[in-house]
Amino acid sequence: MQYTYAYRSPLGGITIASDGENLTGLWFEGQRYFGNTLCAEHCERMLPVFVQTIEWLDCYFGGGKPDFMPSLNPAGTPFRQTVWKALLQIPYGETVSYGELAAEIARQRGAGGSARAVGGAVGRNPVSVIIPCHRVVGSGGSLTGYAGGLTRKTALLTLEGIDTSRFFVPKHGTAL
CATH class of the missing domain: 1.10.10.10 (Winged helix-like DNA-binding domain superfamily/Winged helix DNA-binding domain)
Known part of the structure; x- marks a missing residue:
């Protein structure tokens, strides 16, 4: 199962995706290839990796340099x-x-x-x-x-x- 969370950034809406443990996607609304690795069936749910990702994004968009990284698992060749x-x-x-x-x-x-x-x-x-x-x-x-x-x-x-x-x-x- 895949999970999503909607985040509001200063540059527009962002959809964050996870496999339940790792960050698998992060797309601006309307961007090219939006959700290209996201399964048709997914549900919105707050997860620990989303909490960490939100902290990372809040730090970054607040002008800081995040010194941590959410666990990543992007699908690709x-x-x-x-x-x-x-x-x-x-x-x-x-x-x-x-x-x-x-x-x-x-x-x-x-x-x-x-x-x-x-x-x-x-x-x-x-x-x-x-x-x-x-x-x-x-x-x-x-x-x-x-x-x-x-x-x-x-x-x-x-x-x-x-x-x-x-x-x-x-x-x-x-x-x-």
Whole structure:
């Protein structure tokens, strides 16, 4: 059984999901791939992992840097799992490019990888904000590729003290 909880953030409603013990999803209302790992049958119930997640989110949206992590168990392919673990290594208040992340993934796996494949895994991150996919930017300083929308991505980066004026939004397509 899966469980959900509705959280109100300064950036809009968030649905939090759990398998009963671990955090399995966290999506902004209306974001791309909303609930993509959520079963059709789920129920709302307060769980200890939701209490911890709410504390994490309250700290984060309050301008703090959470020093704890809810137990995570996002569902995904081994490649996506590798990418999401790499996202957790991006320090608060810092960004990396899709190309830099792809190079790190290739180093870890001992095999080549493309920024586009990494971008696909980043975009399907089912635990937004806590697994910090918003910290990945396009090459050359483009601000691109956030399932929750570029307005939210900009707000999250600004909340972490990142000067977003150094980034630009591509006019045509999505640059990785």
